[in-house]
Amino acid sequence: MPKEGVSIQVIRRLPRYYRYLSELDSEGIEKISSTKLAVMMNSTASQIRQDLNCFGGFGQQGYGYSVAGLRTEIGKILGLEQQHNMILIGAGNLGKAIATHLSFEKLGFKLTAIFEKDEKLIGTSLRGIEVMSDDKIEDYVKENQIDTAILTMPKEAVEKIIDKLYACGIRSYWNFSHYDISKKYLDATVENVHLSDSLMTLCYRITEKNQIG
Amino acid sequence: MPKEGVSIQVIRRLPRYYRYLSELDSEGIEKISSTKLAVMMNSTASQIRQDLNCFGGFGQQGYGYSVAGLRTEIGKILGLEQQHNMILIGAGNLGKAIATHLSFEKLGFKLTAIFEKDEKLIGTSLRGIEVMSDDKIEDYVKENQIDTAILTMPKEAVEKIIDKLYACGIRSYWNFSHYDISKKYLDATVENVHLSDSLMTLCYRITEKNQIG
DNA sequence: TAGATTGTTAATCGATTAACAATC
DNA sequence: TAGATTGTTAATCGATTAACAATC
Structure with a gap:
C-alpha cells in the first residue's frame, strides 16, 4: 500500500535502503536500528524513519527493524516481485553491456527480446536472446505483453x-x-540515464576542488 | 570564477543546460530567453536565471542570452576545456561499453589506459587503447598524471x-x-552510477501508476 | 522612448532535522 | 520496570517560485 505522492527524493533512496539491507541480511544480521543504519549509509536516523513511514510502520519500538522483514517490505514497495516484460532496442556496445550486466529478474523486469537496426548484429545472441531486426518490434510487442523498452541507441x-x-x-x-x-x-x-551528464558533474567537482583546495 | 558552495541540484542541471544550448547552437539559433529555454526544457524561467546567476550574469536585459556565449560559459564552469587523465579498470561488458561509447575529450577527460584482471582480455584493444594487466596500475599511475579512475567492476x-x-x-x-x-x-x-537503482525506481513508478490509474 | 528581459530580492513551498510522546 | 527505539509532530533549513526594479 504505497501512498500516492511520495516525493521523488524518497523514492530514489529506496533502492539504496534495499541494497544495504540485502547486505546486512546476507551477513546474517537480524535487526538494525535507524541510528545504526544511518551511520552505515551516511544518512540520518530521522530521514530513514521519515522515509519508511511514508509507506508504513515497519519497525518495533524499543527494538528497531527486522533486517529481512524490512528488506522484503521495501522490495514489495518497489514492486520487485513483478516481472514487467521489457525489450531492448539498440544492441551496440552499450546495449550489449546493459543486456548482459544486469539481473533484470531481481529488479522487477524480464528482458524478453532485443532489437537492432544494424544487419550485421541481427541473428547474433545476447544472454540467450536472439537479436532481431527492428522492423519486427511492432508485431512482437503486440503479440507479447511488453510494457517497457530500454533505449540504448542514439538520440x-x-x-x-x-x-x-x-x-x-x-x-x-x-x-x-x-x-x-x-x-x-x-x-x-x-x-533517463545520462552518462555524459554524470561525467560532466564529476569534472565540475574536480575543477571546483582544485580551485578551492 | 564558479562560486563555492553551489548546491548539488544546480550543478546537476548544468550539463542539461549545456546540452540544450549545444543543440540550439547547432541549429544556428543565436539568442534565447530564459522563458523560451524553460519551455524547451520543461523548467521555469526563474530557476534558469537563479541557476545561472550562481556563476555570473551571462545575459543581457531586454535581449536574453547569447546561445553560443552561454554554452561556452557553462562549458568553462563545468571545466570541460581541461583534459583530466583517467584510467578505466574492468574491461568486461560494461567497461567495454563505457570506453567505446563516450566522447571523453568533450567531457573534460582523456582515457589513457585500461586495466583488467582477466588474462583472457589482457592484450586486446579498445578505442586503440591496449588492455593491460591490473598489476601494472600503480606503476602506470605514478608515471602518468592520472587523477580519475572509472570503476566498472564488481563491488x-x-x-x-x-x-x-x-x-x-x-x-x-x-x-x-x-x-x-x-x-x-x-x-x-x-x-556513483547505480544502474540497478535506476531500474528499480522505474519499477516503482510503473507499479505506482498501475495502482492509481 | 517603449518593450522586453534580465538580475536579484522577497515569498512560498517542501524537505530535512530535531524533539518527544508512545510503546515494545 | 527501565532502557531503547520507533512513529510522528514541530522547527528549521534550503530550494523553488514569484515579483519587480534595473537596464538594455
Whole structure:
C-alpha cells in the first residue's frame, strides 16, 4: 500500500535502503536500528524513519527493524516481485553491456527480446536472446505483453522510432539517449540515464576542488 | 570564477543546460530567453536565471542570452576545456561499453589506459587503447598524471583495489560498482552510477501508476 | 522612448532535522 | 520496570517560485 505522492527524493533512496539491507541480511544480521543504519549509509536516523513511514510502520519500538522483514517490505514497495516484460532496442556496445550486466529478474523486469537496426548484429545472441531486426518490434510487442523498452541507441534513432513504440502501447522507458521522451509523451514513465551528464558533474567537482583546495 | 558552495541540484542541471544550448547552437539559433529555454526544457524561467546567476550574469536585459556565449560559459564552469587523465579498470561488458561509447575529450577527460584482471582480455584493444594487466596500475599511475579512475567492476573487486588506487594518488572516481568509496575515503570525489537503482525506481513508478490509474 | 528581459530580492513551498510522546 | 527505539509532530533549513526594479 504505497501512498500516492511520495516525493521523488524518497523514492530514489529506496533502492539504496534495499541494497544495504540485502547486505546486512546476507551477513546474517537480524535487526538494525535507524541510528545504526544511518551511520552505515551516511544518512540520518530521522530521514530513514521519515522515509519508511511514508509507506508504513515497519519497525518495533524499543527494538528497531527486522533486517529481512524490512528488506522484503521495501522490495514489495518497489514492486520487485513483478516481472514487467521489457525489450531492448539498440544492441551496440552499450546495449550489449546493459543486456548482459544486469539481473533484470531481481529488479522487477524480464528482458524478453532485443532489437537492432544494424544487419550485421541481427541473428547474433545476447544472454540467450536472439537479436532481431527492428522492423519486427511492432508485431512482437503486440503479440507479447511488453510494457517497457530500454533505449540504448542514439538520440536520432529514438526520435525515429518513439512514435511507433508509443503507438503499440509501450508507456515506460529506460532511456540512455538524449532524446526527451517526456516532452512529447506526457504520460510516459521515463527513467533517463545520462552518462555524459554524470561525467560532466564529476569534472565540475574536480575543477571546483582544485580551485578551492 | 564558479562560486563555492553551489548546491548539488544546480550543478546537476548544468550539463542539461549545456546540452540544450549545444543543440540550439547547432541549429544556428543565436539568442534565447530564459522563458523560451524553460519551455524547451520543461523548467521555469526563474530557476534558469537563479541557476545561472550562481556563476555570473551571462545575459543581457531586454535581449536574453547569447546561445553560443552561454554554452561556452557553462562549458568553462563545468571545466570541460581541461583534459583530466583517467584510467578505466574492468574491461568486461560494461567497461567495454563505457570506453567505446563516450566522447571523453568533450567531457573534460582523456582515457589513457585500461586495466583488467582477466588474462583472457589482457592484450586486446579498445578505442586503440591496449588492455593491460591490473598489476601494472600503480606503476602506470605514478608515471602518468592520472587523477580519475572509472570503476566498472564488481563491488568485491573494488574493495580489493581501492586502497592501492587511493595510495597512488587517485582522488576522483566514476564508480559503477556498489562499493561505497566515500565512506572510506572522505576526501575522494565520487560520482556513483547505480544502474540497478535506476531500474528499480522505474519499477516503482510503473507499479505506482498501475495502482492509481 | 517603449518593450522586453534580465538580475536579484522577497515569498512560498517542501524537505530535512530535531524533539518527544508512545510503546515494545 | 527501565532502557531503547520507533512513529510522528514541530522547527528549521534550503530550494523553488514569484515579483519587480534595473537596464538594455
